[in-house]
């Protein structure tokens with residue numbers, strides 16, 4: 545398990561006041577509307593899988609069997625043993641849930657998130673040290689620091705969302721649609737990130753990374769971070785969804801941008817006894833699984849088998865989610 549934060553930076557607990565003054569921040573190209581028709585890079589191969597028409601904003605993932613876990617090293621970890629898993633057909637969100645998506649939910653339901661109730665969330669300091677801490681006055685509406693606004697980044701992934709907040713969103717979707725939306729299971733997530741269970745080390749397959757990760761842009765701001773050397777996605781913090789090249793299943797930002805809550809409880813030994821068919825995680829636990837790495841993640845945390853576990857009430861500026869919909 546990669547205990548958070550997965551950075552070579554000092555962890556600190558510091559309560560910032562709302563009036564704390566930080567230097568001006570620049571997020572390259574942030575907030576511009578995404579014109580998905582004009583994306584410069586397209587997937588190397590979109591699985592030409594005939595299947596049922598997915599709901600808007602989702603892709604069809606044809607089920608199958610695959611080798612789940614870390615197939616690339618011999619090091620013992622919670623990503624071992626590699627084990628065979630089969631998942632049924634399902635739909636998966638093409639993008640991470642955005643601020644615009646979440647705003648529609650909140651406007652319709654009146655829902656108040658955990659960070660708004662508690663008045664704080666976790667985030668990275670705007671100072672170049674990259675220190676991490678609990679900050680007052682941040683929530684999904686003020687994702688990075690108290691003065692940060694979402695009005696110019698409605699197409700960014702929503703963050704500062706607990707697992708329970710994500711559950712409230714999918715329950716709302718269920719009520720609106722009559723369909724059984726939920727978070728993806730950990731197995732579904734890895735199968736989809738592997739473009740149908742392929743034995744890839746990274747979700748993008750071979751070649752240059754794809755996604756908003758700790759890159760050369762991030763290093764200019766946070767010199768102490770471990771980055772993917774030579775790769776520049778242009779974003780220090782979150783990026784609009786859908787800007788990066790999708791994987792072969794047509795999923796955007798499945799690696800990077802924000803960690804994504806899955807439905808499952810976390811068990812560090814779960815792979816030793818996981819059932820083969822449609823595993824749903826341990827029956828109980830105190831941590832939930834997140835997948836995919838984020839904008840602060842370096843190479844070690846970006847391989848497709850990487851598992852992160854957090855308490856379900858954790859809210860951070862690097863955590864969001866995407867939705868799934870089983871066919872039956």
Ligand SMILES: [Ca+2]
Pocket residue numbers: 756757758759761762777778779780781839
């Ligand atoms: Ca980046």
Ligand SMILES: [Ca+2]
Pocket residue numbers: 640797798799800801802803804836837
């Ligand atoms: Ca992601």
